[in-house]
Amino acid sequence: MKKILIVEDEEIMLNLLEKKLKTHGYKVFSARDGELGLSFLREQDSPDLILMDLIMPKLDGFSVMAEIQKDDRLKKIPLIVISNSGQPVELNKIKELGAIDWLVKTEFDPQELLEKIKKQLGE
Amino acid sequence: MSIFGFKQSNKSQDQDKKIALLLTDLTSLEDYINDLFSFSPLPICFISPLGVILETNPAFESASGFPGEEIIGESIEKIFIKEEISNITKETLKEGFVAGKELSLLKKDGNNLVVRVFTRTRTDENLKPIGYFLGLFDLSNIKKTEEELKRVQKALLNILEDTEEARRKAEEEKDKTQAIITNFADGLLFFDKNHNLAIINPKAENFFKTDKEKIIGKTLKELINVSNFGKLIGFLGPEIKDIFRKELIITKDFIIEVSAISMKKDEIDLGNLVVLHDVSREKTIEKLKTEFVSLAAHQLRTPLSAVKWSLRMVLDGDMGKINKEQKEIMEKTYQSNERMIALVNDLLNVARIEEGKYAISPTFIDMVKFCQSTVDSIADGFKKKGIKFKFIKSSNKPIMVFVDEEKLELVIQNLLDNALKYTNKPGEVVLSLKETPKTVTVEVKDSGIGITKGDQARIFSKFFRASEAILIEPGGSGLGLYMAKNIINSHNGKIGFESQSGQGSTFYFTIKKQK
Numbered sequence: 001m002k003k004i005l006i007v008e009d010e011e012i013m014l015n016l017l018e019k020k021l022k023t024h025g026y027k028v029f030s031a032r033d034g035e036l037g038l039s040f041l042r043e044q045d046s047p048d049l050i051l052m053d054l055i056m057p058k059l060d061g062f063s064v065m066a067e068i069q070k071d072d073r074l075k076k077i078p079l080i081v082i083s084n085s086g087q088p089v090e091l092n093k094i095k096e097l098g099a100i101d102w103l104v105k106t107e108f109d110p111q112e113l114l115e116k117i118k119k120q121l122g123e
Numbered sequence: 124m125s126i127f128g129f130k131q132s133n134k135s136q137d138q139d140k141k142i143a144l145l146l147t148d149l150t151s152l153e154d155y156i157n158d159l160f161s162f163s164p165l166p167i168c169f170i171s172p173l174g175v176i177l178e179t180n181p182a183f184e185s186a187s188g189f190p191g192e193e194i195i196g197e198s199i200e201k202i203f204i205k206e207e208i209s210n211i212t213k214e215t216l217k218e219g220f221v222a223g224k225e226l227s228l229l230k231k232d233g234n235n236l237v238v239r240v241f242t243r244t245r246t247d248e249n250l251k252p253i254g255y256f257l258g259l260f261d262l263s264n265i266k267k268t269e270e271e272l273k274r275v276q277k278a279l280l281n282i283l284e285d286t287e288e289a290r291r292k293a294e295e296e297k298d299k300t301q302a303i304i305t306n307f308a309d310g311l312l313f314f315d316k317n318h319n320l321a322i323i324n325p326k327a328e329n330f331f332k333t334d335k336e337k338i339i340g341k342t343l344k345e346l347i348n349v350s351n352f353g354k355l356i357g358f359l360g361p362e363i364k365d366i367f368r369k370e371l372i373i374t375k376d377f378i379i380e381v382s383a384i385s386m387k388k389d390e391i392d393l394g395n396l397v398v399l400h401d402v403s404r405e406k407t408i409e410k411l412k413t414e415f416v417s418l419a420a421h422q423l424r425t426p427l428s429a430v431k432w433s434l435r436m437v438l439d440g441d442m443g444k445i446n447k448e449q450k451e452i453m454e455k456t457y458q459s460n461e462r463m464i465a466l467v468n469d470l471l472n473v474a475r476i477e478e479g480k481y482a483i484s485p486t487f488i489d490m491v492k493f494c495q496s497t498v499d500s501i502a503d504g505f506k507k508k509g510i511k512f513k514f515i516k517s518s519n520k521p522i523m524v525f526v527d528e529e530k531l532e533l534v535i536q537n538l539l540d541n542a543l544k545y546t547n548k549p550g551e552v553v554l555s556l557k558e559t560p561k562t563v564t565v566e567v568k569d570s571g572i573g574i575t576k577g578d579q580a581r582i583f584s585k586f587f588r589a590s591e592a593i594l595i596e597p598g599g600s601g602l603g604l605y606m607a608k609n610i611i612n613s614h615n616g617k618i619g620f621e622s623q624s625g626q627g628s629t630f631y632f633t634i635k636k637q638k
Binding site for chain 2: 010012013016019020023055084085091092095102105106109110111
């Protein structure tokens, strides 16, 4: 069973994502802020994919990605950014920080996200 | 041996001899005096106490122009002004002499000659005056020279006065100019024709937290290494091109509006004046506004996406089966939410336009790489809609430009978005990069609906939407091209289009390359 880590502070979004992914046969781990997400990554086995928000308490998505980049093990994990922010300049920044894809939540629905994940995991 | 011709005694002969000798002496003395009188270059005459000219010498005759026979026996008043000469006569008879009075000699030819008059009385044995000598000293040449001198002196004084006046005026002007420069509310810099910094006013010193002494006289190349100053120098460029109110971000909280004017006089290059206007306050307010709108938009999106995703999952059956009626209502709610999302997106756009209109913070980027990354972010959309998309670059060599990356991305994204929205399957959209030695042009060509002639003139206006476009995309804000034009203008670029209704459109913009 493929493991996915969701780092998202918005409870309802987190619940919806967990539900959607679990329904489609993924093992889901979740973290409610950047700090928790990062310590999960450092302490546990690598998940197969990370879904991460950008604007979060304690540690934002950019900082988490910067930390991931410093770790040879973690930087191999594919990471998709899910955010409400849609500034084009941010896209370049998160690309530089190693994200493989980016979704603006209002522009995508859970089904489309699921398809992206499947494609990414080669399913 | 007697001049008197009578005989005399021996004794008297001795006396006669003496007298004869004396008489000889007297005669030769008279001759001597006569000769001297005639020879004297000074005009002299002898005048009776009643003012009748009794004798003149040749010099006198030549000075007055009257031959002796015409004036001897005449009144002296014939050749002098009556009042003047009668005073001289009176004074001479009373005092015995007059030394150097200035009078006018009335010459025969009608001209006046200014002379200095000297007199001395002649008396008989009883010391009774029998007349007086009058000598003249011709002053006309001296007068002439004197007048000439006076004129020269006056002219010289005038010149000196004028010079002094001019100097004073120049000094005043200089003081005024200096005061204006010193107290000017804006920063002022002046570069001489060799592009060395010649003047910096206190305001500008303050702007860059620098000391005049450290930077004055320095070249652009030297100045570019002076901390904050370097930014301005880089902005002005090596030629100090004319700029009108362009914004420059010095630090996060300090933004100036820069104008550069090349100063010329009679086609001669004097240098460049640079005016710096502090717009930080305006910018701060503007930025606060933008930040507020951005934040508000972001905060609004968060619940909207939660609503969107919840409804979608219920509608997709992820939360269990729902009946037809529930599904219909939720579908409508979902659509309302989508409209709300579009509105918030427009609100975000407005905030970004207003930014695009003012604050430009440029960096050096490679246009080829930049377009590629924009293409990557939008390529999915074309695939989804089934429209062919091509990106044609002239070469893979970097094309360096000095632009505000975020703003320019909005432009390209907008042009591509429009091409995508208004091109129907099976259309084609081509993004191409074209180079000239100095510029680069980004062109977006589509095979879409095109723009009618009537709509073309207003296509870049705020909130304007072409009639055909409204039919296809009713929810558009009419802000995209307005924003694009604003951004390209603030980069000193050109934006334009060619279009035919039903035949597609080509939008392009051109900006300067950097070496």
